[in-house]
Amino acid sequence: MWFFRRILKVSWKDKKTNDEVLDMANTGRSLYSTIRRRQMKFTGHIYRARGIEHLAMTGKINGKKSRGRQRTTYVDSLNTWANLEQHTRSQFMRSSCECQIWKTMTVNACSRHGT
Numbered sequence: 001m002w003f004f005r006r007i008l009k010v011s012w013k014d015k016k017t018n019d020e021v022l023d024m025a026n027t028g029r030s031l032y033s034t035i036r037r038r039q040m041k042f043t044g045h046i047y048r049a050r051g052i053e054h055l056a057m058t059g060k061i062n063g064k065k066s067r068g069r070q071r072t073t074y075v076d077s078l079n080t081w082a083n084l085e086q087h088t089r090s091q092f093m094r095s096s097c098e099c100q101i102w103k104t105m106t107v108n109a110c111s112r113h114g115t
Helices: 002-008 018-024 031-049 052-058 074-081 089-097 099-112
Strands: none
Touching: 002 018, 031 052, 031 074, 031 089, 031 099, 052 074, 074 089, 089 099
């Protein structure tokens, strides 16, 4: 925030909150969107690589199933965040294999959320 204060010549003595300074600069906090955009890029990278990470993310590693409700997976949370509930997990994975479609989907999802 200090750089916005310096550019806008807002003194610390003016008692302006950080949100007011952001409004004056016509910007917003974008950390959450940046994190999600990087997660989407990383997920596409993992799905195209087809390594052990791919197996872990798709849940195809053998093991005992726990009792109770299934946990929300990483992929399901990204799917929900990107407003792609109409896509199943397999459609989500197939679109990640095609680089251009995945990039377009990532950009569209991030632009909807104020990036």
